[in-house]
Amino acid sequence: MITRLFLLLFLLTSACAAQAFTFTDSKGRVHSLDKYKGKWVLVNFWATWCPPCREEIPDLVALSENKKNNLVVLGVAMDYRDPREVLKFADEMMISYPMVLGSYPLAEQVGPVNGLPTTYLYNPQGKQVAYNVGAITREAIESYIRRKK
Numbered sequence: 001m002i003t004r005l006f007l008l009l010f011l012l013t014s015a016c017a018a019q020a021f022t023f024t025d026s027k028g029r030v031h032s033l034d035k036y037k038g039k040w041v042l043v044n045f046w047a048t049w050c051p052p053c054r055e056e057i058p059d060l061v062a063l064s065e066n067k068k069n070n071l072v073v074l075g076v077a078m079d080y081r082d083p084r085e086v087l088k089f090a091d092e093m094m095i096s097y098p099m100v101l102g103s104y105p106l107a108e109q110v111g112p113v114n115g116l117p118t119t120y121l122y123n124p125q126g127k128q129v130a131y132n133v134g135a136i137t138r139e140a141i142e143s144y145i146r147r148k149k
Contacts, residue, residue, distance in 0.1 A: 021109035023074065025098040026087055031074055033126050040071040040145055042121040044136075045102065045113045047079040048089045052135035053117040057093050059138035064097040069145055070124070076102035078116060123148065 021043070022032040033041060044060060047051035064073040075097055077086045083101050088100050100106075107113045110120050114133060121130035121141070130144070 001020060005007060007099045016033060023100040025100050031098055036072050037126055038124050040124060042073045042111055043120045045076045045078050045107055045118040047116050048086060050116045056117060057095060061096055062138050063141055069142060073097040074100060076100045078102050
């Protein structure tokens with residue numbers, strides 16, 4: 001059921017135009033949509049206090065580490081008080097993908113973030129093909145990518 005709902009949300013957003021974005025991660029590296037042409041790009045907005053966000057992190061780590069997917073995961077932490085707490089949490093959760101300390105003005109480069117978690121998916125041509133508010137799963141993302149290859 002969750003997979004079908006997620007895929008439905010993907011299909012509903014397939015006509016959305018991608019906006020270019022440029023983020024600097026917690027290690028000072030710059031990430032932009034243009035830099036990842038030829039790869040799937042998943043941008044996930046989350047918060048440490050958000051239970052569904054926390055639940056999806058292991059799946060996002062697995063997606064990021066599976067090079068067969070040709071997928072880049074970028075995590076954007078929102079609604080935090082102290083950046084050190086976010087970075088400590090990311091270490092504890094063994095988040096291996098780039099972590100951006102975000103804000104709502106920064107998020108506007110991608111699109112609205114009306115709830116957390118919010119995830120955007122871009123195809124290898126840089127077109128936004130999906131938008132989802134709520135938790136996602138590794139299975140749903142991998143299934144979607146397989147269908148679009």
